[in-house]
Amino acid sequence: MSVVTESARHTVVGPAPAHVGNGGRRNIVPGNGRLRTLQRNSPPPGSSAIWVGIAAITMMFAAFTSALVVRQGSGPDWQHIAIPRVLFLNTLLLVASSVSLEVFRRKFSAHRMGPEAEMRLNPRWLYASLVMGMLFVAGQYAAWLQLRREGVYVASNPSSSFFYVLTAAHAVHVIGGLGGLLYLIYLLRSQVLRRTTLDVAATYWHFMGALWVYLLALICVKL
Amino acid sequence: MHDVRATQEVKHHGPPASFIRKYIFSIDHKVIGRQYYGLGLLAVFVGMGLSWLMRLHLGWTSLAIPGLGWLNPVGAPGGLMTPEYYLQLMTMHGTIMVFFVLTVAPFAAFGNFFLPIQVGAEDMPFPHINMMSFWVTFAAFAVLISSFFFGDGPSLAGWTAYAPLTAVGSIAGPGQGLGQVLWAFSIALFCVGQLLGSLNFIPTTLDLRAKGMTFSRMPQTVWAWFITSCMGLTAFSVLMPACILLIMDHLIGTSFFVPSNLVVSDQLQPHSGGSTLLWQHLFWFFGHPEVYIAIVPAMGIVSHVLITSLRRPLLSWKTIVASMVSLAFLSYMVYGHHMFVSGMNPVSSLVFSFPTLIITIPSTIIVLIWLGSIYQSRLRVNSASLFALGFISMFITGGVSGFFLAQPSLDIMLHATYFVVGHFHFVMAVAAIFGIFSGTYFWFPKMFGRMMNEPLGKLHFWLTFVGVYGIFMPFHYLGLAANVRRYQAFVDDYTTRLVPVHQFSTIFALFTGAAQLIFLYNLIHSRFWGKLATDNPWESTSLEWTTTSPPPYDNFGGRHPIIYHDPYQFGVQTASGTDYIMQDSPEESVSEETRSSS
Numbered sequence: 001m002s003v004v005t006e007s008a009r010h011t012v013v014g015p016a017p018a019h020v021g022n023g024g025r026r027n028i029v030p031g032n033g034r035l036r037t038l039q040r041n042s043p044p045p046g047s048s049a050i051w052v053g054i055a056a057i058t059m060m061f062a063a064f065t066s067a068l069v070v071r072q073g074s075g076p077d078w079q080h081i082a083i084p085r086v087l088f089l090n091t092l093l094l095v096a097s098s099v100s101l102e103v104f105r106r107k108f109s110a111h112r113m114g115p116e117a118e119m120r121l122n123p124r125w126l127y128a129s130l131v132m133g134m135l136f137v138a139g140q141y142a143a144w145l146q147l148r149r150e151g152v153y154v155a156s157n158p159s160s161s162f163f164y165v166l167t168a169a170h171a172v173h174v175i176g177g178l179g180g181l182l183y184l185i186y187l188l189r190s191q192v193l194r195r196t197t198l199d200v201a202a203t204y205w206h207f208m209g210a211l212w213v214y215l216l217a218l219i220c221v222k223l
Numbered sequence: 224m225h226d227v228r229a230t231q232e233v234k235h236h237g238p239p240a241s242f243i244r245k246y247i248f249s250i251d252h253k254v255i256g257r258q259y260y261g262l263g264l265l266a267v268f269v270g271m272g273l274s275w276l277m278r279l280h281l282g283w284t285s286l287a288i289p290g291l292g293w294l295n296p297v298g299a300p301g302g303l304m305t306p307e308y309y310l311q312l313m314t315m316h317g318t319i320m321v322f323f324v325l326t327v328a329p330f331a332a333f334g335n336f337f338l339p340i341q342v343g344a345e346d347m348p349f350p351h352i353n354m355m356s357f358w359v360t361f362a363a364f365a366v367l368i369s370s371f372f373f374g375d376g377p378s379l380a381g382w383t384a385y386a387p388l389t390a391v392g393s394i395a396g397p398g399q400g401l402g403q404v405l406w407a408f409s410i411a412l413f414c415v416g417q418l419l420g421s422l423n424f425i426p427t428t429l430d431l432r433a434k435g436m437t438f439s440r441m442p443q444t445v446w447a448w449f450i451t452s453c454m455g456l457t458a459f460s461v462l463m464p465a466c467i468l469l470i471m472d473h474l475i476g477t478s479f480f481v482p483s484n485l486v487v488s489d490q491l492q493p494h495s496g497g498s499t500l501l502w503q504h505l506f507w508f509f510g511h512p513e514v515y516i517a518i519v520p521a522m523g524i525v526s527h528v529l530i531t532s533l534r535r536p537l538l539s540w541k542t543i544v545a546s547m548v549s550l551a552f553l554s555y556m557v558y559g560h561h562m563f564v565s566g567m568n569p570v571s572s573l574v575f576s577f578p579t580l581i582i583t584i585p586s587t588i589i590v591l592i593w594l595g596s597i598y599q600s601r602l603r604v605n606s607a608s609l610f611a612l613g614f615i616s617m618f619i620t621g622g623v624s625g626f627f628l629a630q631p632s633l634d635i636m637l638h639a640t641y642f643v644v645g646h647f648h649f650v651m652a653v654a655a656i657f658g659i660f661s662g663t664y665f666w667f668p669k670m671f672g673r674m675m676n677e678p679l680g681k682l683h684f685w686l687t688f689v690g691v692y693g694i695f696m697p698f699h700y701l702g703l704a705a706n707v708r709r710y711q712a713f714v715d716d717y718t719t720r721l722v723p724v725h726q727f728s729t730i731f732a733l734f735t736g737a738a739q740l741i742f743l744y745n746l747i748h749s750r751f752w753g754k755l756a757t758d759n760p761w762e763s764t765s766l767e768w769t770t771t772s773p774p775p776y777d778n779f780g781g782r783h784p785i786i787y788h789d790p791y792q793f794g795v796q797t798a799s800g801t802d803y804i805m806q807d808s809p810e811e812s813v814s815e816e817t818r819s820s821s
Binding site: 045046048049059062063066071075076078154161 | 348349418421422423425426427429430431456457459460461463464465467468471475476477478479482483495496497498500501504505508
């Protein structure tokens with residue numbers, strides 16, 4: 001419990017800032033009652049929220065993984081499927097898309113304020129990420145088409161079922177990420193893009209890449 | 224021009240302009256909380272109505288219930304319930320109560336309303352996602368209820384939806400076609416809604432606390448909601464893929480859960496190799512944390528209400544928080560105690576039994592701290608504190624029976640009997656509901672600006688307290704007498720003799736249900752004609768009592784509170800003559816022997 005020994009006039013330093021938060025780690029009212037200099041930054045909620053989302057998505061794919069492992073051992077009907085080669089090209093596209101987004105993010109962070117500087121901020125790396133992400137989704141669809149041509153459908157055997165489930169679930173989340181990239185482009189063109197928004201979107205996009213690498217390894221080893 | 228260095232600020236939304244923005248698609252967490260409460264209220268009366276129908280049938284199997292034939296001519300021709308229809312009602316009763324009452328009311332409703340206020344924030348960080356979470360949950364409820372009106376009715380497989388009954392389609396019985404798909408889709412939607420809620424709850428607690436609000440200064444309710452949202456994050460995101468796989472088995476013909484050579488209704492099923500135990504593992508990995516998601520917010524509410532009523536802090540708030548965290552952590556390790564007789568390796572039973580016995584320890588610690596804090600105190604008796612005490616009674620009763628079920632050797636005999644039904648109704652149905660009632664009576668003045676009627680509240684408590692003991696206590700006896708659960712009638716000679724016990728329970732169920740009408744009347748009457756409430760009618764200390772009743776759209780009227788104290792400065796002597804100090808008051812106790820919470 002803090003002990004305030006001075007009068008209340010020392011406990012408020014001017015009008016409170018418009019943004020609130022920053023409750024725990026800084027600006028705790030100390031024993032002498034003097035608030036430290038109010039800091040402008042509060043922990044951006046988006047940076048916590050994205051990890052909340054990532055945790056939820058991770059648990060979902062953990063459930064799919066455990067279902068795969070159990071199902072593989074539960075019956076004699078497991079037939080390994082031939083992994084479409086296009087998946088490896090898709091992986092390169094997604095990883096390159098992450099690299100491209102990271103390059104853009106670092107350029108954005110290093111960018112100086114000023115109207116001339118803004119006009120020089122070239123969003124091509126961001127556009128490249130978006131295009132490669134779209135190509136990734138198209139490539140996944142091509143993989144499904146290839147399996148269909150070979151007569152391997154969702155219910156053909158449990159291995160194919162998991163292939164479609166895992167790749168479709170991942171693709172749905174990637175499409176959400178593409179929506180996020182489009183939103184970034186919109187904010188950039190409207191000149192209201194904040195660094196936190198970009199950081200959050202980039203974190204999610206890199207997670208999609210890392211998740212895909214894991215899923216590809218799982219598919220190659222197990223399916 | 225964008226500021227590349229500025230971190231994201233909390234978006235501030237102005238007051239709503241239109242009726243739709245104010246009452247329907249609102250981004251104000253308080254409106255969303257009230258909407259969730261309304262949904263929980265609707266759901267509890269629907270679920271309770273279903274339980275009346277079930278109990279009437281169990282007590283008087285050949286009774287034709289008026290109006291039931293009109294509702295479902297196939298399920299209840301002439302008002303006489305078929306066995307399948309009983310199971311359909313049972314499934315919907317369980318599903319509605321567990322998901323749309325016990326998860327929605329104490330967590331989503333009260334949490335949405337009070338979490339931002341109690342941490343000193345203007346709103347949740349993502350108000351539009353918060354709005355989406357309610358409407359997705361509402362859509363889930365609508366989808367579930369719609370299963371009554373399509374095809375041959377809702378699923379009859381129980382709220383646990385065990386495969387392969389739920390995976391083979393309509394061949395398995397009425398409601399197992401479209402009804403089961405609607406059930407799975409509804410639950411998957413519900414999971415999404417709650418995940419969107421967690422997406423707000425966790426950042427609010429971590430990042431939007433007001434200045435001076437350290438973790439040690441957060442109220443018990445905030446801790447409870449934070450712990451619950453972390454549990455929900457990991458539990459709901461496992462149930463959702465399970466429901467997706469179940470729908471795939473139904474609609475696409477996959478075999479995740481359906482084994483080979485399964486014959487249903489004399490027909491060989493076109494599935495092979497699936498694992499029925501897989502569904503149980505996935506479901507109960509969610510299912511056990513789910514019951515703690517239902518109870519932990521109620522524990523937080525009870526702690527919060529008790530402290531205000533006792534006018535002194537608990538013996539150790541840190542131990543209670545640590546115990547709630549332990550419950551959350553252990554809840555993932557005990558889920559197999561629902562599967563002792565499922566056919567899994569008996570050694571696994573030991574592995575799950577041990578943490579199940581261990582988990583009684585933090586539960587007991589919490590109860591003992593409450594009891595120790597109540598000892599030799601001068602409790603202010605009101606409806607809220609009565610229901611808080613009632614929670615303790617119900618939780619002890621239900622918890623003790625859980626200890627028996629935790630042991631595989633006993634569970635072999637008691638599994639799927641009324642002993643289990645009695646256990647979970649006490650700890651979940653009744654204890655959690657008592658927590659909801661306690662929170663309602665306590666926070667109603669803040670939510671709606673009016674006081675509830677105290678004499679009616681006390682009457683509601685005593686009638687309900689007696690009633691629920693009358694309903695559920697005999698279930699333990701029934702279970703020990705080998706009365707199997709999920710049977711719609713008792714025709715064997717050893718169960719026929721137990722029918723009078725069921726009739727006794729049914730009478731108490733109707734009596735208790737009638738008592739809830741008192742609560743409903745009190746709620747509605749007080750909402751419009753109750754005595755106007757002051758800002759702090761209970762003389763409590765947490766931040767919600769520093770603002771008006773009800774709070775303005777930005778919670779604090781433009782003020783940004785600064786926190787000086789923990790939320791339980793009670794039993795102190797102040798210069799102003801009160802026995803409490805508000806969290807945002809720089810005032811200190813004049814006594815050097817101020818009791819501080821540890």
